[in-house]
Amino acid sequence: MGLGLLASRALRSSRIIRxxxxxxxxxxxxxxxxxxxxxxxxxxxxxxxxxxxxxxxxRVHLPNPDDVIEVFVDGYPVKIPKGMTVLQACEIAxxxxxxxCYHSRLSIAGNCxxxxxxxxxxxxxxxxxxxxxxxxxxxxxxxxxxxxxxxGVMEFLLMNHPLDCPICDQGGExxxxxxxxAFGSDRGRFTEMKRSVVDKNLGPLVKTVMTRCIQCTRxxxxxxxxxxxxxxxxxxxxxxxxxxxYVEKLMTSELSGNVIDICPVGALTSKPFAFxxxxxxxxxxxxxxxxxxxxxxxxxxxxxxxxMRVVPRLNEDxxxxxxxxxxxxxxxGLKRQRLNDPMIRGADGRFQAVSWRDALAIVAxxxxxxxxxxxxxxxxxxxxAESMMALKxxxxxxxxxxxxxxxxxxxxxxxLRSGYIMNTSISGLEKADAFLLVGTQPRVEAAMVNARIxxxxxxxxxxxxxxxxxxxxxxxxxxxxTDPQTLVEIAKGSHPFSSALKxxxxxxxxxxxxxxxxxxxDAVFAAVDTIAKNNNVVRPDWNGLNVLLLxxxxxxxxxxxxxxxxxxCIESAKFVYLMGADDVNLDKLPDDAFxxxxxxxxxxxxxxxxxxxxxxxxxxxxxxxxxxxxxxxITMPAVPTVGDARDDWKxxxxxxxxxxxxxxxxxxxxxxxxxxxxxxxxxxxxxRQPATFSTxxxxxxxxxxxxTPFTPAVENFYMTDAITRASKIMAQCSxxxxx
Amino acid sequence: MSQILKRLxxxxxxxxxxxxxxxTFEFFRxxxxxxxxxxxxxxxxxxxxxxxxxxxxxxxxxxxxxxxNPKVIDMLLFKGMEELMNIVNQSKxxxxxxxxxxxxxxxxxxxxxxxxxxxxxxxxKFYSSxxx
Numbered sequence: 001m002g003l004g005l006l007a008s009r010a011l012r013s014s015r016i017i018r019x020x021x022x023x024x025x026x027x028x029x030x031x032x033x034x035x036x037x038x039x040x041x042x043x044x045x046x047x048x049x050x051x052x053x054x055x056x057x058x059r060v061h062l063p064n065p066d067d068v069i070e071v072f073v074d075g076y077p078v079k080i081p082k083g084m085t086v087l088q089a090c091e092i093a094x095x096x097x098x099x100x101c102y103h104s105r106l107s108i109a110g111n112c113x114x115x116x117x118x119x120x121x122x123x124x125x126x127x128x129x130x131x132x133x134x135x136x137x138x139x140x141x142x143x144x145x146x147x148x149x150x151x152g153v154m155e156f157l158l159m160n161h162p163l164d165c166p167i168c169d170q171g172g173e174x175x176x177x178x179x180x181x182a183f184g185s186d187r188g189r190f191t192e193m194k195r196s197v198v199d200k201n202l203g204p205l206v207k208t209v210m211t212r213c214i215q216c217t218r219x220x221x222x223x224x225x226x227x228x229x230x231x232x233x234x235x236x237x238x239x240x241x242x243x244x245x246y247v248e249k250l251m252t253s254e255l256s257g258n259v260i261d262i263c264p265v266g267a268l269t270s271k272p273f274a275f276x277x278x279x280x281x282x283x284x285x286x287x288x289x290x291x292x293x294x295x296x297x298x299x300x301x302x303x304x305x306x307x308m309r310v311v312p313r314l315n316e317d318x319x320x321x322x323x324x325x326x327x328x329x330x331x332x333g334l335k336r337q338r339l340n341d342p343m344i345r346g347a348d349g350r351f352q353a354v355s356w357r358d359a360l361a362i363v364a365x366x367x368x369x370x371x372x373x374x375x376x377x378x379x380x381x382x383x384x385a386e387s388m389m390a391l392k393x394x395x396x397x398x399x400x401x402x403x404x405x406x407x408x409x410x411x412x413x414x415x416l417r418s419g420y421i422m423n424t425s426i427s428g429l430e431k432a433d434a435f436l437l438v439g440t441q442p443r444v445e446a447a448m449v450n451a452r453i454x455x456x457x458x459x460x461x462x463x464x465x466x467x468x469x470x471x472x473x474x475x476x477x478x479x480x481x482t483d484p485q486t487l488v489e490i491a492k493g494s495h496p497f498s499s500a501l502k503x504x505x506x507x508x509x510x511x512x513x514x515x516x517x518x519x520x521x522d523a524v525f526a527a528v529d530t531i532a533k534n535n536n537v538v539r540p541d542w543n544g545l546n547v548l549l550l551x552x553x554x555x556x557x558x559x560x561x562x563x564x565x566x567x568x569c570i571e572s573a574k575f576v577y578l579m580g581a582d583d584v585n586l587d588k589l590p591d592d593a594f595x596x597x598x599x600x601x602x603x604x605x606x607x608x609x610x611x612x613x614x615x616x617x618x619x620x621x622x623x624x625x626x627x628x629x630x631x632x633x634i635t636m637p638a639v640p641t642v643g644d645a646r647d648d649w650k651x652x653x654x655x656x657x658x659x660x661x662x663x664x665x666x667x668x669x670x671x672x673x674x675x676x677x678x679x680x681x682x683x684x685x686x687x688r689q690p691a692t693f694s695t696x697x698x699x700x701x702x703x704x705x706x707x708t709p710f711t712p713a714v715e716n717f718y719m720t721d722a723i724t725r726a727s728k729i730m731a732q733c734s735x736x737x738x739x
Numbered sequence: 740m741s742q743i744l745k746r747l748x749x750x751x752x753x754x755x756x757x758x759x760x761x762x763t764f765e766f767f768r769x770x771x772x773x774x775x776x777x778x779x780x781x782x783x784x785x786x787x788x789x790x791x792x793x794x795x796x797x798x799x800x801x802x803x804x805x806x807x808n809p810k811v812i813d814m815l816l817f818k819g820m821e822e823l824m825n826i827v828n829q830s831k832x833x834x835x836x837x838x839x840x841x842x843x844x845x846x847x848x849x850x851x852x853x854x855x856x857x858x859x860x861x862x863x864k865f866y867s868s869x870x871x
Contacts, residue, residue, distance in 0.1 A: 646865065657862050666860075
């Protein structure tokens with residue numbers, strides 16, 4: 001390259017600069033940022049600043065008064081604990097800093113640079129999410145320098161971001177869209193081709209449009225830190241950087257749906273929800289998930305009579321802000337296989353639709369022809385407390401006391417509440433430093449509880465011992481054995497793991513609800529009690545003895561005393577009332593027994609039923625559910641009922657009147673005051689009610705543990721109840737992802 | 740008939756309740772006089788009798804029996820007149836008439852069995868719908 005050429009280039013480029021009148025900065029004072037900053041600093045002498053509240057109404061807990069530092073955010077003094085970042089300090093001061101890569105539950109990456117703020121005596125704007133706040137720091141979030149920095153970052157991010165908001169599913173709830181409106185420039189200088197990235201196949205749940213990705217790496221951090229799968233990663237450098245799975249591979253986590261929520265742009269969206277609705281058309285109903293015993297807080301987004309999607313709600317004590325894939329994607333099952341008319345099986349074995357009047361009359365007539373002790377009621381996994389109360393009252397009025405909830409076994413221990421709930425509480429698991437899992441695979445039984453255990457194991461290096469069949473864990477664990485004999489060894493202290501349990505400060509034992517169905521369950525619980533006693537698991541300040549339930553109805557059923565009079569009641573039954581019970585074993589039921597199925601899905605229970613009474617699903621009714629830690633929560637109706645269906649408790653109440661034994665309540669309020677006399681804790685909604693007495697009051701058992709190995713309680717994570725079995729997405733998941 | 744109705748103008752407000760009352764009767768009579776014509780143009784002979792239609796019209800009027808404000812009565816009369824015009828001019832279709840005045844609000848299925856008479860309010864509501 002000759003000198004002349006170089007000189008002409010320099011000339012040309014300088015001419016371009018001189019002649020350039022086009023600038024992206026739309027606010028004139030930003031063109032001269034430094035001068036404007038100086039002027040602004042001189043102008044505002046902070047005299048009386050209005051009181052500002054933390055973002056989102058958050059409360060700051062200052063544990064140690066010595067570790068408190070004071071910083072100034074926009075001139076407003078704020079006290080924060082040591083170790084907080086500048087961004088957190090700003091949030092406490094009530095200033096929301098724009099961000100893409102920062103997420104409070106994930107590690108800090110600091111790569112999007114959107115959170116730049118100005119700090120006095122710092123030569124450059126600093127990335128507030130990664131900068132620790134120092135005493136006396138003067139942070140300025142609204143200065144021309146900070147604004148200019150944001151505008152610049154926005155321009156770079158939008159350089160390679162496609163302009164496809166009109167066809168993007170994230171449109172309307174997109175961080176990039178919102179922040180470019182708030183902080184971006186109104187014009188761009190980019191004229192070249194945008195880069196494009198090949199979409200990845202992450203499975204049936206997460207749709208990817210990788211060109212939209214802004215490389216915030218939230219999904220990568222979520223997968224490796226919270227979900228515990230090293231599936232996602234960053235490939236390439238510079239402008240060739242992309243998120244992917246390294247090799248063609250599906251994302252196999254049970255929490256994979258959460259990457260849809262944390263993705264700030266439309267790169268990862270919900271595949272079943274793709275192009276179905278816009279978020280501003282949807283009506284959100286705050287409700288509770290019933291597909292497992294955790295009771296995750298969810299928002300049901302519906303449009304008209306249709307549930308369009310399910311998204312999590314924040315609840316620090318239960319599900320934080322995540323939900324499992326089953327909770328998020330089972331909703332299409334609510335549209336399939338629904339029962340919408342009362343039906344009676346005719347002589348030819350076919351069902352015929354009849355009116356409610358006729359259906360109830362037949363059931364009432366048959367019920368009166370049968371001896372009281374041959375009447376059996378079974379509550380299903382998805383039953384709410386009100387309907388179980390009504391069913392128990394109806395059967396008691398008929399003279400029968402054979403009523404139970406499926407999953408609780410035939411002789412459940414309903415006397416001691418501490419014997420069937422999670423005494424440590426889900427959030428309490430974070431304090432533990434040793435876990436003993438007995439016959440439970442929390443990853444498939446209660447994915448959110450498993451996420452807590454994983455969080456604890458990651459934070460405190462807690463030891464996890466597991467007794468049960470070979471299972472998949474996403475954290476370090478020791479497989480101690482497969483049968484209850486191992487428990488006896490640990491109880492005796494001869495097992496190597498017992499020393500780990502003994503040395504632990506806050507040991508936790510979790511027994512799976514699958515044990516309820518074992519013949520030697522009393523002996524297993526006795527062995528667990530001995531382990532608890534020997535290792536100081538239950539103390540006045542710590543209760544580490546837990547049962548992890550499987551179904552949403554279990555805890556409330558035991559609270560309401562749904563215990564059958566005899567454990568052989570199914571064998572001798574002549575009249576069985578299945579209230580949504582599909583997984584109860586009816587093989588031993590006599591052939592001439594009359595079966596009434598009340599429920600919302602045509603599932604297993606219907607095959608044997610003589611009469612079908614259509615009921616509403618949990619998205620269509622108000623009902624109390626108690627989760628595994630003993631916290632009662634209420635579902636809210638999001639959509640109208642299907643066809644001629646009625647709410648569960650109303651059906652039982654109407655049947656009682658037709659049968660001539662009318663129950664004394666005819667409103668939800670009245671049935672709740674009836675529940676109050678039986679289990680007042682069920683009405684303390686959204687507040688965990690701990691058990692009063694510990695399990696040490698349990699009577700001695702002489703039973704010996706058998707050598708039968710523990711069996712998995714949940715065979716297929718994606719299909720556990722009538723709704724999930726009817727779901728097409730869950731069927732795809734079990735075909736592709738089941739391990 | 741339609742010629743007569745076309746010549747009708749919106750009259751000035753009623754001065755008193757008494758005037759409104761006479762107007763209401765006038766209106767009802769006008770309805771009754773138009774019924775044979777309506778039966779004819781909508782071909783209603785095989786589904787309803789003139790007396791049934793008359794009582795349907797009377798029920799519509801009686802629905803507002805408790806109103807004492809002459810202004811409100813005038814407004815309702817105006818709406819009633821509008822409805823009558825629509826019917827007489829055949830701006831409606833047969834199923835509108837059948838649905839509104841022949842079948843009525845109770846719907847086609849009226850299965851009130853003898854057993855229901857001593858049923859509680861809860862059970863009656865339960866049979867009709869899940870929501871009350």
